[in-house]
Amino acid sequence: MAIKSDISESRTPADIVKTLRSGIGPVSEEVIEEIQARIPEYARPSDEIYIKVVRMAVEQAIEGFLDRIESPDAPWDPEPFRMIGKGEAAEGRNLEPLQAAMRLGARVGWRRLTELAGPLGLSPQSLYDLGETIFVYLDQLADAAAEGFEEARAHAAGEMERRRGRLLDLLLSRPPASPDAIADLAKAAAWRLPRTVACVALDDQHGACRMPPLPPDVLTGPGRALPCLLVPDPAGPGQAQALEHALRGHRAAIGPAVPLAAAATSLRWAGEALDLSRRGVLPRGLLRCEDHLATLVVFKDEELVSALAEVRLAPLAHLRPNQQDRLAETLLAWLRHGRGAGEVAAKLHVHPQTVRYRLRQLEELYGDQLADPDIRFELEIALRARQAVMSGR
Structure with missing residues (x-):
């Protein structure tokens, strides 16, 4: 003035x-x-x-x-x-x-x-x-x-974010970076080194992954080929609830908790779970790999599983599709839940007499194979894979 x-x-x-x-x-x-x-x-x-x-x-x-x-x-x-x-x-x-x-x-x-x-x-x-x-x-x-x-x-803030981005790249690199290099960059990024981590794979179908609101110690990688998060000490007090709250409404897969040096493994499992979710094999929404380990193992090498299924499910191949489905469902329930007709019937919500009839058919188709524990194990793998594929259609 x-x-x-x-x-x-x-x-x-x-x-x-x-x-x-x-x-x-x-x-x-x-x-x-x-x-x-x-x-x-x-x-x-x-x-x-x-x-x-x-x-x-x-x-x-x-x-x-x-x-x-x-x-x-x-x-x-x-x-x-x-x-x-x-x-x-x-x-x-x-x-x-x-x-x-x-x-x-x-x-x-x-x-x-x-x-x-x-x-x-x-x-x-x-x-x-x-x-x-x-x-x-x-x-x-x-x-x-x-x-x-x-x-x-x-x-x-921008510089700290860039340092944390470089730290995430280092933690997820293969082969793993040296512990000294990780420790130095973690110090520069003001990030406390945890004992264990879990990686979260985020869906990015539209090419613009939006990060949910997260605790400050979670490392984020929205621009990576597979957008992801790295969560320190996921089993810590309140961590699971906080993560589930932050990811509510997102399609994502939470990998298993692993030592810090194995962070890339956690992300790989999470990515595979997310891919199976997109295909309909696993449910939509937020997944925890720990809840679907059997499915992840079965689908780890799909070509090998397909070859196994072709051999072990061959006795069903000549049947009509509806018959195949009923007998496959019954055989899997019998393998998983016990060999009593009553117990299998309760799992399938059918009459025990119906189960006995189907089991007689299976005995005729498979004969002595059902008495071999190795064959039963392979049958369960093949039937689990078939069930997952059928549920995704």
Whole structure:
């Protein structure tokens, strides 16, 4: 704000500024003393470098205010106070101490102006205009500092995110990176090394994987070929519930908990589970690999499983599709739940006599093979794979 013309009735703004500049030193000292006495964050009497920085900031603020009085229309450079805001961010503080210091400095400056009003020949209106200029200028300083502060915070957050991205790449690399390299990057990324981790594979069918809100220690990789998360200490208190809450509504697969060095293995299993979910073999939504290990093992080598099924299910091949389905379902229930017709009937929700009839058919088709434990084991694998494929259609 420009100082109104009634100042010039006695003295010009240049004369006033000249007088005020001669007193910058004592005013700066008074401001610094007040700041250090009242704001604990700036009380570092033994830190000469820090005191020098504070003095420089105070003097720049006072000089800038006097320049504003002398040349109201001159362009103002906010960069020094943007740098001060960046410094506050680097110190790990919020802006409250700086804003309090600015207000305190403004009060000291206003107090000194009122004391000098008589010797300077300032009318009440001129004093009012100077006071208003102080507080407009204070707002500008605060805005510049806030801009620098936010810029520094954004840059620091971006750099930390980049470090965590590189850490995730390192943890998922094959062959595994050295423990020393991982430890160094984890320290730079402010990430505590956990004993175990679990990886989460996220569905990205539309090419724009959106990360759910997550705890700060979860590493995220939305831009990877398989978008994923790396969750530290997944068995820790409340971790499972927090993860399930965060992933609610997402199609994702949570890999098994493994040692940190085996993170890539957890992600591989999670990716395979997610693929089976897309194909309909496993349910949609949020999956835990630990709940579907048998299916994952069966589908680990589908060509081999298909070859096994072709051999072990050959006795059913000549039957009509409906017959194949009924006998395959009955045989799998018999293998999984016991050899009593009543127990199998309860699992299939059919009459025990129906089960006995089907079992007689199976005995005719398979003969002595059903007495061989190795063949029964292979039959269960083949039938589980067939069941998973049929349920996915």
